[in-house]
Amino acid sequence: MNDALRAGVSARLELHIAAKQYVAASGARHEVLREIVLSLGEGEVAAILGPSGCGKTTLLRIVAGLDTDFDGSVTLAGKGRSHPPKMGMVFQEPRLLPWRTVEQNLLLAAPGASAAAIDRLLADFGLSSHARHFPGELSLGLARRVALARAFAVEPDILLLDEPFASLDARLAGSLRHELAKLVSRNRATTLLVTHDVDDATELADRIFLLSQRPARIIGIVPIETPRSLRSPERLAAIGRDVIARGVGPER
């Protein structure tokens, strides 16, 4: 990660979703999110942990500004900045441009990035030998790395992550989670990670927001005081037990 990014001042995020409904093709309305209120400090990493289908992607799309059809407000505030906060996003599927190489996918997201910055990012994510590969030549694990590297390439003030390790085997998810933990600590972006995986939340977050089944509401908030780099397997297991005791079971 480059020095400008490390030195960058991260933005803050304020979210209030009073209600979010979808209208089905039949015309019926169904409520997906209700009274979601959260406020993230500079550089804070929050995990939104909730069961499959509860509305996590919907929430993230609202924060990203991709869905404006909801009751409430999103405020992304830079501190001492004249330009709006920069946002990096990792979608639930890697969504790479198939006709562009790995390197080009990163450059398209961050046209102003220097070759050195892109090279460093590729190295951070173990992608140096894949820079000139096309997405079709990558395994899912590698494609997910590229999607993460692309989100960091914009030197984000706000980082939005939608289940970035979904469909990876446990060992691969674990190693990628570990790398991401190091990068979010260095990067200092205000980060919102949505996941149904307790391990994602306990390893990465400063605070975990627990969501109910649909319509999703916040049913608990678990702050994690221990810095990410000092969370032992025992500490992680204890936090995970606390989370599960509050009604969020591991995915079955």
Ligand SMILES: Nc1ncnc2c1ncn2[C@@H]1O[C@H](COP(=O)(O)OP(=O)(O)OP(=O)(O)O)[C@@H](O)[C@H]1O
């Ligand atoms: N465009 C849409 N129109 C109508 N209903 C939708 C739309 N998008 C999502 N939904 C419904 O809203 C609910 C929440 O969807 P969402 O994708 O936000 O959940 P999720 O928590 O991200 O799920 P998953 O864990 O599977 O990723 C689901 O019941 C889904 O079917």
Ligand SMILES: [Mg+2]
């Ligand atoms: Mg989703």
